[in-house]
Amino acid sequence: xxxxxxxxxxxxxxxxxxxxxxxxxxxxxxxxxxxxxxxxxxxxxxxxxxxxxxxxxxxxxxxxxxxxxxxxxxxxxxxxxxxxxxxxxxxxxxxxxxxxxxxxxxxxxxxxxxxxxxxxxxxxxxxxxxxxxxxxxxxxxxxxxxxxxxxxxxxxxxxxxxxxxxxxxxxxxxxxxxxxxxxxxxxxxxxxxxxxxxxxxxxxxxxxxxxxxxxxxxxxxxxx
Ligand SMILES: Nc1ncnc2c1ncn2[C@@H]1O[C@H](COP(=O)(O)OP(=O)(O)OP(=O)(O)O)[C@@H](O)[C@H]1O
Ligand SMILES: [Mg+2]
Numbered sequence: 001x002x003x004x005x006x007x008x009x010x011x012x013x014x015x016x017x018x019x020x021x022x023x024x025x026x027x028x029x030x031x032x033x034x035x036x037x038x039x040x041x042x043x044x045x046x047x048x049x050x051x052x053x054x055x056x057x058x059x060x061x062x063x064x065x066x067x068x069x070x071x072x073x074x075x076x077x078x079x080x081x082x083x084x085x086x087x088x089x090x091x092x093x094x095x096x097x098x099x100x101x102x103x104x105x106x107x108x109x110x111x112x113x114x115x116x117x118x119x120x121x122x123x124x125x126x127x128x129x130x131x132x133x134x135x136x137x138x139x140x141x142x143x144x145x146x147x148x149x150x151x152x153x154x155x156x157x158x159x160x161x162x163x164x165x166x167x168x169x170x171x172x173x174x175x176x177x178x179x180x181x182x183x184x185x186x187x188x189x190x191x192x193x194x195x196x197x198x199x200x201x202x203x204x205x206x207x208x209x210x211x212x213x214x215x216x217x218x219x220x221x222x223x224x
Contacts, residue, residue: 003139003140004037004112004116004117004118004119004140005117005118005119005140005141005142006118006119006120006121006138006139006140006141006142007025007029007118007119007120007121007142007143007144007145007173008120008121008123008134008138008141008143008144008145008170009021009022009025009120009121009122009123009144009145009147010123010131010144010145010146010147010161010165011125011146011147011148011154011157011158011161012125012126012127012154012156012157012158012160012161013125013148013149013153013154013157014045014124014125014126015125016125016147016148016149016154016157016178016179017147017149017178017179017216018122018123018125018147019040019042019047019048019051019122020051020178021145021147021176021178021216022038022040022048022120022121022122023038023048023051023052023120023122025120025145026038026076026118026120029117029118029120030075030076034117034118035077035113035115035116035117035118036075036076036077036116036117036118036119036120037070037076037077037078037079037112037113037116037118037119037120038052038076038077038078038079038080038119038120038121038122039078039079039080039105039106039110039119039120039121039122040078040079040080040081040082040121040122041081041102041105041106041121041122041123041124041130041134042081042082042122042123042124042130043081043091043093043098043101043102043124043130044090044091044124045124046080046081046082046085047082047122048078048080048082048122049078049080049082049083049087050082050087052073052074052078054071054073054078054080057071060083062083062084064111065111067108067109067110067111068084068105068109068110068111069111070110070111070112070113071083077112077113077116079105079110079112081101081105095128095129096129098128098129098130098133099129099130099132099133100133102129102130102133102134102137103133103136103137106133106134106137106138106139107137107139118142121134121138127160127161127164131164132168135164135165135168135170136168141170141171142171142173143171143172143173144161144165144170144171144172144173145173145174145176145213146158146161146162146165146172146174146175146176146210147176147178148175148176148177148178148201149177149178149179149180149194150177150179150180150192150194150195150196150197150198150200150201150215151194151195151196152195152196155196155200155201155204158175158201158204159204159208162208162210172210172211173211173213174205174210174211174212174213175201175202175204175205175210175211175212175213176213176214176215176216177198177201177202177212177214177215177216178215178216179193179194179216180192180197180198180201180215180216180217181193181198181215181217183217198215198219201215
């Protein structure tokens, strides 16, 4: 079996749209006819099951032989660490346990379908244990999409993420400026909820010589 290629959504700062972007990337690959999986390694803040309205199947049996069972929904194969725990239960694993769990998950532990072409990985924020273990052990990384909001802290996070990826020699797909504008549902007026502009993200991409992938919502002139 040829190994699926992996695409990662990453950010240093929390809440900028990694999970949303990972789902969007997976849908885009699926629309192009690729057999696609989604993997959530956010151990403390697993969000993928809820974001996909994945109803917890009371009959879900997590093991297939000695491996973990992904679920099939919306035409995707999905494995989320959140499938193993009750949603209300906080995860108290320490760093070593998290690193080891992520290593197992991305190397041997998941019974993905034969023929899966892509795995889009939703990651937790920061450069913590899960992300480091992922960058060290995940085979076949095609590239990393760095997600940001146009705000100062998030832009600082991009620099840190780029430096981390350089250190790990991981390929970078580019920078995506998420939540780059708000349209009032009442009067239709567009505004920027943050203190920086998507053009600042674009400049940072130029400075670091990585692609700028555009903004969400798109500018009128931007291809969808
Ligand atoms: N472009 C967008 N427009 C409107 N809402 C958005 C957009 N992107 C993300 N959101 C919303 O913002 C919230 C945070 O997004 P999301 O969960 O994808 O961020 P995250 O980076 O994965 O967060 P965390 O760091 O906690 O994992 C969610 O409620 C999501 O639905
Ligand atoms: Mg998330």
